[in-house]
Amino acid sequence: MPIYKATNCFPDTALLLWNITETAEALSEGLHLTQRSLDRLRNFKSEAHRRGFLSVRRLLLTAGYSDSDLYYDPFGKPHLSDGKHISISHSHNFSAIIISDRITGLDLELRREKIAVIxxxxxxPSFVLDQDDPDYINKLTVNWGVKEAVFKIRNERGISFKDHIEVKSFEMSDKQTTATLRFNNLERHFDVYFEEIEQYTIVYLFERH
Ligand SMILES: CC(C)(COP(=O)(O)OP(=O)(O)OC[C@H]1O[C@@H](n2cnc3c(N)ncnc32)[C@H](O)[C@@H]1OP(=O)(O)O)[C@@H](O)C(=O)NCCC(=O)NCCS
Structure with a gap:
């Protein structure tokens, strides 16, 4: 299946999802990859990894970018050469990118019961203790996704998901919440949006000015 969804979730932000059903070979057709990407592709151990990587390049193309517009900093954080902000996530059969004028983070997770164990x-504690809630797993998955997405914006050494990132409680029907990162002397606030697509949860957020 080609692109699953491409929307301007806000006027300054594009969100694109790919449902990965193709082989790596099919995904690479018509793609022009940089030498760095070709080297990376060659080093992936699994076909699943290659498919995730290539589907992200297809999403970039859909958004009007080529592989050479994307580069990574030494921490593995992706950047676009035109200065727009980008965040990338892949999980099993789906991949997603978000491109925005604002500082943004994205995470895609397959919902699994075993998230309760960790x-x-x-x-x-308010999330952990709410085990009778029928949306328990759904909410925990959003909570985890928020923290991964915040981490993708501010990947400073020593940030603890539990101690430094706080997610405001929400109902699944709200489709949005807020989060705060408090770390060392830093305090940052985030507007969070989430949705469920099949058995996946997608979370994206923006750092407030
Ligand atoms: C970096 C990290 C956030 C990636 O998340 P993930 O769920 O493993 O994988 P995802 O598919 O969602 O994201 C991968 C993408 O994140 C991006 N990424 C990788 N490192 C990054 C970084 N340091 N900063 C921002 N983005 C990063 C890349 O674009 C990568 O995909 P690509 O290399 O194919 O372009 C994750 O590996 C990590 O380190 N998390 C923090 C772990 C932690 O503190 N856990 C505490 C548990 S209590």
Whole structure:
């Protein structure tokens, strides 16, 4: 299947998703990859990794960019040469990118019951204790996604998901919440949006000025 969704979720922001059903070979057709990308592709151990990587390049193309417009800093964070902000995520059969004028982070997660086992390691007690909530797993997955997405914006050494990133409680029907990062002397606020697509949860957020 080609592109699953391409929307301007806000006037200054494009969100694109790919449902990966093709082989790596099919995905690479018509793509012009930089030498760096070709080297990276060659070093991936699994076909799943290659498909995720290539589907992201297809999404870039859909958004009007080529592989050579994308570069990475030494921490692995992606950047676009025109100065727009980009964040990337892949999970099993889906990949997603967000491109915005604002500082943004994105995470895509497959919802799994086993997230409950590690909830106490990353989530606030109010989330962990709410086990009777029918949306327990859904909310934990959003909570995790928020923290991954914040981390993708501010990937400073020593940030703890549990101690430094706080997600305001929400209902799934809200489709949005807020989050705060408090780390050393830094305090940053984020506007968070989330949705569920099949068995996946997508979270994207923007750092407030
Ligand atoms: C970097 C990290 C956020 C990536 O998340 P992930 O769920 O493994 O993978 P995703 O598919 O969602 O994201 C991968 C993409 O993130 C981006 N990325 C990688 N490192 C990054 C960084 N340091 N900063 C921002 N973005 C980064 C890349 O674009 C990468 O995809 P690409 O290399 O194909 O372009 C994750 O590996 C990580 O380090 N998380 C923090 C772990 C942690 O603190 N856990 C505490 C648990 S209690």
């Amino acid at each position: 909830a106490h390691k990353f989530a606030e």
